[in-house]
Amino acid sequence: MTQPTGRMPRCFALVPCAGVGARSGADRPKQYVPLGGRPMVAHTLAALAAVPRIEATLVVLSDDDALFDELLPGWAAGAPGRWLARCGGATRAATVANGLGALHAQGVHDDDWVLVHDAARCLLQPEWVERLIDACIADPVGGLLALPLADTLKQADADGRVAATVDRAGKWAAQTPQMFRLGALRRALAEAGDAVTDEASALEAVGQAPRLVVGDALNFKVTYPGDFGLAARLLGAGPAPAGPQENTR
Ligand SMILES: Nc1ccn([C@@H]2O[C@H](COP(=O)(O)OP(=O)(O)OP(=O)(O)O)[C@@H](O)[C@H]2O)c(=O)n1
Numbered sequence: 358m359t360q361p362t363g364r365m366p367r368c369f370a371l372v373p374c375a376g377v378g379a380r381s382g383a384d385r386p387k388q389y390v391p392l393g394g395r396p397m398v399a400h401t402l403a404a405l406a407a408v409p410r411i412e413a414t415l416v417v418l419s420d421d422d423a424l425f426d427e428l429l430p431g432w433a434a435g436a437p438g439r440w441l442a443r444c445g446g447a448t449r450a451a452t453v454a455n456g457l458g459a460l461h462a463q464g465v466h467d468d469d470w471v472l473v474h475d476a477a478r479c480l481l482q483p484e485w486v487e488r489l490i491d492a493c494i495a496d497p498v499g500g501l502l503a504l505p506l507a508d509t510l511k512q513a514d515a516d517g518r519v520a521a522t523v524d525r526a527g528k529w530a531a532q533t534p535q536m537f538r539l540g541a542l543r544r545a546l547a548e549a550g551d552a553v554t555d556e557a558s559a560l561e562a563v564g565q566a567p568r569l570v571v572g573d574a575l576n577f578k579v580t581y582p583g584d585f586g587l588a589a590r591l592l593g594a595g596p597a598p599a600g601p602q603e604n605t606r
Pocket residue numbers: 372373374375376377378379380381387388417445446447448449450452475476477478578579580
């Protein structure tokens with residue numbers, strides 16, 4: 358656990374933006390597909406920029422990325438607290454681990470909070486981020502936005518038939534942002550390795566229990582071809598209604 362240092366820990370965002378979007382069927386990495394007249398990642402960054410408690414946002418690109426600068430020209434120079442690092446890895450976990458190193462090099466302290474948010478969750482609303490920060494800022498571990506499962510959960514067999522129905526009680530679908538202390542997250546990812554699919558899994562692997570904070574169904578990750586149309590329609594519809602979803606489970 359991080360020891361108190363006497364200074365107020367600050368909040369930073371880290372946006373992994375180095376994926377190829379293989380499942381999306383798009384003609385470019387999905388974070389650059391235009392939605393409502395702007396590349397997907399521009400929506401994501403605008404939501405994070407509207408959270409006053411986030412002091413700076415680091416976007417982590419792959420080293421051969423040419424699209425970010427083309428589609429968001431001058432983004433990093435456009436306002437204070439906008440950082441770019443071209444140190445994406447082969448997996449999301451590697452991208453995040455490399456980005457944490459870049460944050461450390463920027464002077465972010467081990468006890469500062471880092472909110473890791475997928476570039477591909479472009480429907481993010483600032484109030485959901487505020488809710489996460491409120492719930493985690495005094496927490497010894499940190500936590501993540503997530504939603505209790507609403508659907509019945511099936512285990513598939515190799516033929517695409519139902520092998521079993523899995524008990525959904527107590528099961529949540531993890532979203533982002535996921536908010537942990539820089540030092541603790543770096544150590545956890547170093548120990549857990551590249552196979553973990555989210556930051557909370559790395560903390561769990563070292564024996565911690567991240568806090569679950571109710572997210573929002575609209576905070577979905579654009580993953581498959583049909584997700585683009587849904588995201589575009591929702592972005593065109595304006596901001597989502599404020600307030601947490603009621604968790605009745
Ligand atoms: N090596 C990687 C893989 C993913 N990501 C980022 O992690 C987020 C969530 O990952 P995912 O939805 O899986 O994106 P992709 O890996 O691009 O998609 P796919 O798995 O379909 O290839 C995305 O913002 C993606 O850009 C990343 O920065 N570095």
